[in-house]
């Protein structure tokens with residue numbers, strides 16, 4: 137039931153920004169009042185049916201976006217007036233001077249020569265540093281502060297084939313932080329809308345999923361900017377939180393995120409779920425073993441004083457099933473399983489303050505569904521289940537030929 141007071145909508149986008157105003161991003165979706173079309177792609181549990189091409193009402197003017205899955209400066213985005221104005225609005229003389237990193241011929245990050253003892257750039261990939269050394273830079277979130285709490289996060293969505301997974305979470309009234317790749321959002325807009333409708337905490341996960349410290353300032357800015365823009369265009373909300381692919385960030389990258397008023401969310405436990413069967417030495421047994429260890433930590437005292445944030449992935453059936461298989465035991469061994477906005481008491485994880493997340497206290501007390509604060513409690517409002525009929529504020533949308541773009545990853 138998306139029934140909210142109209143006046144709340146006018147409160148949107150009033151937060152002051154560090155340097156750049158993202159509130160001008162175009163969107164025709166009212167995040168408090170929208171519906172997902174009742175078509176087989178949004179309701180079926182058969183992957184082939186879910187992933188059939190569909191015509192969405194989100195017109196994608198290709199000249200206005202980076203090339204899907206290419207670096208976000210592609211398709212001349214970095215010479216556009218819009219991006220040039222954005223770039224020039226930032227005082228780059230203040231930017232931390234960490235060098236642009238390189239990859240090894242094997243495809244890993246090249247850490248050779250980095251001073252890990254002094255860690256001058258707070259480079260997470262080298263040292264797991266989360267407290268920036270550079271001034272005026274947002275520090276990372278990497279744990280849930282509350283005891284015996286499992287911070288639930290899924291990377292790399294949305295995707296066409298995840299109806300069963302979102303149904304499962306919805307049935308269990310379970311919210312998570314979802315880190316969406318900008319290219320995926322434009323490919324599968326109804327997948328992204330499903331995440332918002334179910335009250336998940338939506339965050340950015342870059343446009344093309346590259347190692348962020350290997351990108352130039354301009355490329356880092358474009359990766360963050362166009363992802364936020366894509367999420368806003370489709371869902372009507374602008375994420376203030378993001379996660380770099382493989383956690384690869386340093387103070388230079390953090391500082392650029394800060395210019396967009398964004399804060400990184402990392403993790404302190406990694407399931408390695410995505411790597412099973414594709415990385416030598418990592419099998420499904422390895423991943424199940426990690427889940428079992430992390431589950432045990434919930435009741436053996438490891439998290440008696442604070443909680444965790446666990447990295448897991450949507451990506452594919454295998455990674456989703458790892459979670460589904462272990463979820464009952466997670467719930468038994470932890471007092472709370474929550475998204476990160478909730479465990480961190482972030483009431484407004486989006487620029488649009490019409491969406492309000494409950495405090496940890498309210499969310500975990502029996503009265504969660506009545507803890508409305510001054511805005512919308514995501515997911516706790518009895519939002520209709522997938523497949524209910526509706527229209528996206530109908531007339532505002534123009535039917536387009538755009539549906540799914542083919543993705544090669």
Ligand SMILES: *[C@@H]1O[C@H](CO)[C@@H](O)[C@H](O)[C@H]1NC(C)=O
Pocket residue numbers: 207209210214215354355
């Ligand atoms: C724009 O981005 C492309 C791809 O990253 C890069 O090759 C090119 O040099 C950039 N152009 C300008 C004017 O910055």
Ligand SMILES: *[C@@H]1O[C@H](CO)[C@@H](O)[C@H](O)[C@H]1NC(C)=O
Pocket residue numbers: 298300301453456457460
């Ligand atoms: C994975 O695939 C199996 C077999 O098709 C299906 O039963 C299961 O629901 C899928 N899991 C998820 C999370 O979609």
Ligand SMILES: *[C@@H]1O[C@H](CO)[C@@H](O)[C@H](O)[C@H]1NC(C)=O
Pocket residue numbers: 151152153154274376377397398399
């Ligand atoms: C965004 O900016 C507002 C106002 O300056 C500030 O209160 C908020 O903490 C910032 N959020 C993030 C994620 O940096």
Ligand SMILES: *[C@@H]1O[C@H](CO)[C@@H](O)[C@H](O)[C@H]1NC(C)=O
Pocket residue numbers: 429430432433436437438
């Ligand atoms: C709790 O379990 C984990 C995972 O098996 C283990 O590494 C850790 O040492 C245990 N801690 C205590 C206090 O028993």
Ligand SMILES: *[C@@H]1O[C@H](CO)[C@@H](O)[C@H](O)[C@H]1NC(C)=O
Pocket residue numbers: 183292295296297320451452453543545
């Ligand atoms: C989307 O899901 C399909 C089917 O599970 C999978 O093969 C594909 O890799 C996914 N695409 C992305 C970009 O994650």
Ligand SMILES: *[C@@H]1O[C@H](CO)[C@@H](O)[C@H](O)[C@H]1NC(C)=O
Pocket residue numbers: 501502503
């Ligand atoms: C829950 O709501 C009831 C009735 O409104 C109230 O009496 C009670 O104090 C609330 N409990 C909590 C933990 O907020």
Ligand SMILES: *[C@@H]1O[C@H](CO)[C@@H](O)[C@H](O)[C@H]1NC(C)=O
Pocket residue numbers: 173191192193527528529530531532533534535
């Ligand atoms: C798209 O918008 C049109 C016009 O408002 C509406 O009739 C149609 O149902 C919408 N289609 C989808 C798939 O949302």
Ligand SMILES: [Zn+2]
Pocket residue numbers: 291292341345381382
């Ligand atoms: Zn990822």
